Amino acid sequence: MISIKELEFSYLRPDGLPVRETPLLKNVNIEIAQGEFVLVCGPTGSGKSTLLKTLNGLAPSFTGGALSGSIEIQGQDLTGKLPYDFASLVGFVNQQPEGSFVADTVVDEIVYAAEQLGISIRDIDAALNRIVKLLELETLLDRDLSSLSGGQQQRVAIAAALIAGQKILLLDEPTSALDVNATNEVLTLLKRLSKEEKVTVLLAEHRISRVISEVDSVLVVHGDGSVTKGKPETQFNDSRFAPPIIELGKKLNWRPIAIDLAAAQKHWLDNPPKTIARERFLASKKVIETKNLSLRYGAVVALEDINLEFFGNQITAVMGVNGSGKTSLCWAIQGLGKKDSGQVLLEDLDTQSLAQELRLDQISMVPQRAADLLFLHSLADELAESDRFAEIEPGTTANLFQKLAGRIDTQIHPRDLSAGQQLALVLSIQMAKGAKVLILDEPTRGLDYAAKKAFSKALKTLRQENRAIIIASHDVEFVSQVADRVVLLSEGKVVKDSTPEEILGPGSPLATQLAEISRQPGLLSIEQVI
Numbered sequence: 001m002i003s004i005k006e007l008e009f010s011y012l013r014p015d016g017l018p019v020r021e022t023p024l025l026k027n028v029n030i031e032i033a034q035g036e037f038v039l040v041c042g043p044t045g046s047g048k049s050t051l052l053k054t055l056n057g058l059a060p061s062f063t064g065g066a067l068s069g070s071i072e073i074q075g076q077d078l079t080g081k082l083p084y085d086f087a088s089l090v091g092f093v094n095q096q097p098e099g100s101f102v103a104d105t106v107v108d109e110i111v112y113a114a115e116q117l118g119i120s121i122r123d124i125d126a127a128l129n130r131i132v133k134l135l136e137l138e139t140l141l142d143r144d145l146s147s148l149s150g151g152q153q154q155r156v157a158i159a160a161a162l163i164a165g166q167k168i169l170l171l172d173e174p175t176s177a178l179d180v181n182a183t184n185e186v187l188t189l190l191k192r193l194s195k196e197e198k199v200t201v202l203l204a205e206h207r208i209s210r211v212i213s214e215v216d217s218v219l220v221v222h223g224d225g226s227v228t229k230g231k232p233e234t235q236f237n238d239s240r241f242a243p244p245i246i247e248l249g250k251k252l253n254w255r256p257i258a259i260d261l262a263a264a265q266k267h268w269l270d271n272p273p274k275t276i277a278r279e280r281f282l283a284s285k286k287v288i289e290t291k292n293l294s295l296r297y298g299a300v301v302a303l304e305d306i307n308l309e310f311f312g313n314q315i316t317a318v319m320g321v322n323g324s325g326k327t328s329l330c331w332a333i334q335g336l337g338k339k340d341s342g343q344v345l346l347e348d349l350d351t352q353s354l355a356q357e358l359r360l361d362q363i364s365m366v367p368q369r370a371a372d373l374l375f376l377h378s379l380a381d382e383l384a385e386s387d388r389f390a391e392i393e394p395g396t397t398a399n400l401f402q403k404l405a406g407r408i409d410t411q412i413h414p415r416d417l418s419a420g421q422q423l424a425l426v427l428s429i430q431m432a433k434g435a436k437v438l439i440l441d442e443p444t445r446g447l448d449y450a451a452k453k454a455f456s457k458a459l460k461t462l463r464q465e466n467r468a469i470i471i472a473s474h475d476v477e478f479v480s481q482v483a484d485r486v487v488l489l490s491e492g493k494v495v496k497d498s499t500p501e502e503i504l505g506p507g508s509p510l511a512t513q514l515a516e517i518s519r520q521p522g523l524l525s526i527e528q529v530i
Helices: 048-054 106-116 121-134 150-162 180-196 244-251 261-270 326-334 356-362 379-390 396-405 419-432 449-461 476-482 513-518
Strands: 002-010 025-032 037-041 066-073 090-093 168-172 200-204 217-221 227-230 286-297 300-311 314-319 341-346 363-366 437-441 468-472 485-490 493-498
Touching: 002 048, 025 048, 025 227, 037 048, 037 180, 048 168, 048 200, 090 150, 106 121, 106 150, 121 150, 150 168, 150 180, 168 180, 180 200, 244 261, 244 513, 261 513, 286 326, 300 314, 300 326, 300 468, 300 493, 314 326, 314 476, 326 363, 326 437, 326 468, 356 363, 363 419, 379 396, 379 419, 396 419, 396 449, 419 437, 419 449, 449 476
Parallel strands: 037 200, 037 217, 090 168, 168 200, 314 468, 314 485, 363 437, 437 468
Antiparallel strands: 002 025, 002 066, 217 227, 286 300, 286 341, 485 493
16 A cells, blocks of 8 residues: 655755755555554654655655655655645544634535535535545534544544545644543544455554554654554554553563553552552642633533632642643643633732733643744743743753753744644743743643653643642653652542542542553553563
8 A cells, every 4th residue: 555665865954965864764665454453652852753754755845855755655665745735545634623714614625625626516415425424524514624633633634634535644743632531432433444444544653652552554754764564563662652561570670562552451469570669749839729610612611610729749630631721730830821710829819910021920821722932033032031931040941942852953944843843942931931830731732652651741840839730631651750749630620639549540430541451440551661
């Protein structure tokens, strides 16, 4: 279905020289069969998204850059062709599908895609009926796209990508902002597409704990230009992106390495390892609180009488399914978001009484779309401006950034960074401020496991008696590493406020992979295993 030979790709500076000394992709030789379900993984910024974009013409026609080698799809040589030459063969769903929607309703979005692909009006009804039945969208056709859950939006984006009968589907981080249930729905759908409809699926992901046992093969973009493909058991020698189940197996020298829950549980029972308790941090004084915070969007309740206190020396994770109110709560606390009623008190002072500049200085927020906070023309400019604004020693923000993302040419434009690198940059800028309240909305989107560990370590160093850290996240593995407390939301209400051990432990819908494997109370993360 896909044959790549001697592929090389480099991004170029305005003067025509390569951005980096070696090509981002170099001597890539890969073949992928019809109906194969392939996980594409690798370290943050290694070139996963770029590889996908070479398979639909967006690289280099949209991204810029230099490409050589050959790309054959269904026997057609499409090397150097434009996106419309790929469009009837390859469907693409980007990292934020809602950002590419052009219509208001589900049916209009899918039909628009069909029209753009030149399907005759006579044939659109048949194509529409086929795809909505396949993706179980019949009851959603007249719904407004903005009213759908994250998982439903993903299904609509997939429908639009496959409306012309495309037999190749590329997805870039499709589960990064989805809760556990929505993630499982999307994975089940993708597996069905590959097995029953013989659609070749290439799925680029960082959250691969739940994916690895479902795919046929793993394609690794290593970050040095090389790309390898093989069975899941053999492709995770690099610990930077190895999921917990693989990391655990290597740590305990399991043979063979387990990639599914049942095999890992058997290894654990056969030879239970020694473990240690999680490190505990005692909360200090109250820093910020919400009083009777409520918000509605029409008939939809986003927040209802939220009364929460957040303390210094404490990292609080806010969790819940898509649409439970996490992001609304973050923005309401930060002060730029809506609230219909209630108060936010910073050290007993109503934040609405503070001048906006002072409030933003005291309450820092990293939104889901981190790139919205990047305005300057180079990475160097962003890092220097951060130090100047925060009145800190030059190089401080750069050091934070390097810990999260590694060494990167500082002359690169921030928009040319990968999504994970952009997030690392914004996190570094906000962490450098030293605000009393740090709010992070889905902060691990696009970060590999090594970057998450570095980020976790950096966050723990920010724990201070007069600083509260609030994280809204679906990433149970990351939450288990950093959180002292977990607040669970459902339909805009607080349904549980407890310890990570209770909310992420064995038997919970939000159980970490280690909790599922060990079934041992209090055991959440690999760091606890000796």
